[in-house]
Amino acid sequence: MCKSAILERIRKNKPELIPLPDLSVFHHNISETDLIKDFIRVSTESKSKVINIMNIEIQLGTYLKEFITKNYPSATIFYDALNPKENLDGIDFNSEPVDLFIAESKLGVAENGCLWFDENILKQRISSFACQHTLLIIDHKNLVPTMHQAYQKLKIEETGYGVFIAGPSKTADIEQSLVIGAQGALSNTIILI
Amino acid sequence: MSTHSKKSALFIKDEARTDWHDGALWKVRQKRDDSAAQLSEWESLREAASQIKDNVLSNLDGYLVQFETEAKKNGVIVHWAVDAEAHNHIIGEILEKHNVRKIVKSKSMLTEECKLNDFLESRNIEIIDTDLGERIIQMRKEAPSHIVLPAIHIKKEEVGELFHKELGTEKGNSDPTYLTKAARTHLRNKFFEADAAITGVNFGIAETGGVVICTNEGNADMGCNSAPLQIHCMGIEKILPKAEHLGVFTRLLARSATGQPSTVYTSHYHRARQDSEMHIVIVDNGRSELLGKEDFRNSLKCIRCGACMNTCPIYRRSGGHSYHATIPGPIGAILSPNINLTEYSDLPFASTLCGSCSDVCPVKINIHEQLYKWRQEIYKNNELPKSKSIPLKFTAKVLENPSVYKLVGKIARSSIRFLPRTMIYNRLNVWGKQRELPEAPKESFKEWYKNKRNV
Numbered sequence: 001m002c003k004s005a006i007l008e009r010i011r012k013n014k015p016e017l018i019p020l021p022d023l024s025v026f027h028h029n030i031s032e033t034d035l036i037k038d039f040i041r042v043s044t045e046s047k048s049k050v051i052n053i054m055n056i057e058i059q060l061g062t063y064l065k066e067f068i069t070k071n072y073p074s075a076t077i078f079y080d081a082l083n084p085k086e087n088l089d090g091i092d093f094n095s096e097p098v099d100l101f102i103a104e105s106k107l108g109v110a111e112n113g114c115l116w117f118d119e120n121i122l123k124q125r126i127s128s129f130a131c132q133h134t135l136l137i138i139d140h141k142n143l144v145p146t147m148h149q150a151y152q153k154l155k156i157e158e159t160g161y162g163v164f165i166a167g168p169s170k171t172a173d174i175e176q177s178l179v180i181g182a183q184g185a186l187s188n189t190i191i192l193i
Numbered sequence: 194m195s196t197h198s199k200k201s202a203l204f205i206k207d208e209a210r211t212d213w214h215d216g217a218l219w220k221v222r223q224k225r226d227d228s229a230a231q232l233s234e235w236e237s238l239r240e241a242a243s244q245i246k247d248n249v250l251s252n253l254d255g256y257l258v259q260f261e262t263e264a265k266k267n268g269v270i271v272h273w274a275v276d277a278e279a280h281n282h283i284i285g286e287i288l289e290k291h292n293v294r295k296i297v298k299s300k301s302m303l304t305e306e307c308k309l310n311d312f313l314e315s316r317n318i319e320i321i322d323t324d325l326g327e328r329i330i331q332m333r334k335e336a337p338s339h340i341v342l343p344a345i346h347i348k349k350e351e352v353g354e355l356f357h358k359e360l361g362t363e364k365g366n367s368d369p370t371y372l373t374k375a376a377r378t379h380l381r382n383k384f385f386e387a388d389a390a391i392t393g394v395n396f397g398i399a400e401t402g403g404v405v406i407c408t409n410e411g412n413a414d415m416g417c418n419s420a421p422l423q424i425h426c427m428g429i430e431k432i433l434p435k436a437e438h439l440g441v442f443t444r445l446l447a448r449s450a451t452g453q454p455s456t457v458y459t460s461h462y463h464r465a466r467q468d469s470e471m472h473i474v475i476v477d478n479g480r481s482e483l484l485g486k487e488d489f490r491n492s493l494k495c496i497r498c499g500a501c502m503n504t505c506p507i508y509r510r511s512g513g514h515s516y517h518a519t520i521p522g523p524i525g526a527i528l529s530p531n532i533n534l535t536e537y538s539d540l541p542f543a544s545t546l547c548g549s550c551s552d553v554c555p556v557k558i559n560i561h562e563q564l565y566k567w568r569q570e571i572y573k574n575n576e577l578p579k580s581k582s583i584p585l586k587f588t589a590k591v592l593e594n595p596s597v598y599k600l601v602g603k604i605a606r607s608s609i610r611f612l613p614r615t616m617i618y619n620r621l622n623v624w625g626k627q628r629e630l631p632e633a634p635k636e637s638f639k640e641w642y643k644n645k646r647n648v
Contacts, residue, residue: 003273006429006477010254013485018251021244023437025237042454093419094385111444112454125466126418129411147455148440156436157267157401160464161418164443166455169411173326173342175349176217177369182325183380184411184458 028145043113046167075099088123093130101131108138119159134185195539201511215509222503224452243557246494256399263402277307293388299413301393323412338513341499390416394427403463407456430493445555449498494556501550523550527563538576541567609633
């Protein structure tokens with residue numbers, strides 16, 4: 001009953017059809033060098049730590065192993081979405097504090113540092129939020145200039161849930177003082193490959 | 194005196210605090226400016242956003258039906274609520290069916306508008322606001338004073354005291370990092386205990402039937418992704434036609450709100466997790482009626498960024514609570530009279546009509562023009578207070594007749610110059626309150642012009 005009443009009133013009250021604007025004007029030709037530069041700058045400003053290993057010849061797995069030992073020395077429980085053999089569904093975030101979330105995004109946005117993760121990557125939707133720290137990997141070849149190109153590439157409904165992540169969780173709700181680590185991750189590190 | 198004036202008078206009594214409030218919001222406005230200036234296409238983006246919303250409003254019925262069809266295909270359960278009461282009733286029924294006792298909620302101006310918390314609390318259901326600012330004001334039993342920064346009116350020392358009492362933090366500790374961590378621990382437990390999560394919606398996508406939610410704290414996702422039941426409450430005007438339109442709006446929203454290039458999390462929900470349910474409640478509550486008012490329908494374009502509040506010289510110096518409405522500030526002052534003209538007839542006057550709100554609005558709502566138009570509506574509906582209607586009637590008479598105008602001008606000029614202060618600066622002259630009237634010239638412009646020409 002509510003539905004037909006609402007729709008009826010909208011039909012009666014709406015203005016004449018106005019066409020949608022052309023969005024092709026938001027086309028950006030940016031060199032790969034600038035894309036990478038922008039992405040690193042914006043992500044850093046958004047309080048992510050960015051490590052650029054684009055020019056280092058090392059196997060990612062080997063690098064990460066060393067990096068994690070060095071940078072997260074007290075971490076014992078991992079949510080490793082890079083490793084297809086891990087039983088990620090079995091991890092219960094309620095009963096144990098998971099220290100580190102590790103995953104690779106297949107789409108990054110240079111203008112705002114957003115990295116896309118959907119259920120195919122995440123497996124458990126809550127994983128990146130409930131872990132104490134996040135370690136995100138992005139290949140520089142998967143960077144696009146702006147959100148326009150990101151949404152052109154994406155199919156947002158491909159899985160039941162998808163999220164752009166642009167840094168560690170934060171808040172400024174107490175006197176506008178920026179505090180890193182609100183309800184989600186306490187820190188965010190991005191490895192650019 | 195109007196409600197807004199009375200409440201503002203209370204607010205500005207503490208001068209230092211008023212300056213602090215003013216300064217804090219102006220800083221957010223400046224961050225917005227810096228952020229906007231970094232995009233050469235900023236103005237084209239605003240124009241595109243405005244046009245997309247024009248299109249949405251002109252085909253809202255079609256998009257809503259499409260949205261529902263697609264959402265249902267995704268297994269989402271869609272409800273329609275004609276007003277606040279229906280909205281609360283629907284949510285009450287869903288919760289009852291699932292035997293829900295504990296809820297976590299992320300920020301939603303719509304559920305504030307519908308007074309959902311009061312409704313659920315009266316049914317003995319625990320509802321916890323999980324945005325830090327919202328949690329603070331919930332503990333203080335207050336309404337938000339800003340739509341993006343709900344606790345902007347509260348000092349850290351007050352939060353420290355509140356958390357000491359409510360969460361057992363150290364007495365006297367008001368360090369924001371320490372307090373935020375305490376809230377994090379407190380809320381983590383709430384997230385995992387909750388039987389249901391309720392959120393607002395930033396954008397609903399007609400093409401895909403999904404909803405998009407933007408937060409910095411990650412609280413909406415912590416809630417929705419752990420509770421077995423998720424409910425999203427969405428005003429009918431939140432629809433966007435296609436996913437590609439999110440490109441325009443996600444670029445504008447955070448930059449306009451806080452100056453960030455993006456919110457930390459932009460989450461897209463299309464289907465429930467395994468063994469859980471996803472509901473969307475589509476709410477009208479006066480919006481379809483507003484759609485029919487040509488002069489005011491543009492206010493339905495609002496994406497709730499709060500930029501108009503941060504820039505408004507009145508809002509910054511009177512505080513959000515002075516607006517005594519769910520949504521304060523310039524946008525609230527044009528939305529609220531549509532809900533109740535008598536109750537909110539003071540709000541369109543809480544403005545200098547400087548137009549700064551319209552200048553910063555990411556979807557180009559003509560806010561200051563609508564404020565002016567509401568004043569006319571209020572006059573037509575005889576809702577003006579006597580302090581305004583009598584002087585207006587008098588002024589009209591004076592302006593109607595050139596010789597009366599000349600005479601009154603003369604009297605006014607000499608009154609200001611020669612009458613004793615107590616005759617001018619008293620209760621009857623609101624223009625002489627807390628300010629000096631300008632020095633009166635000896636002659637009118639007409640007299641001056643005549644004299645000049647004769648020289």
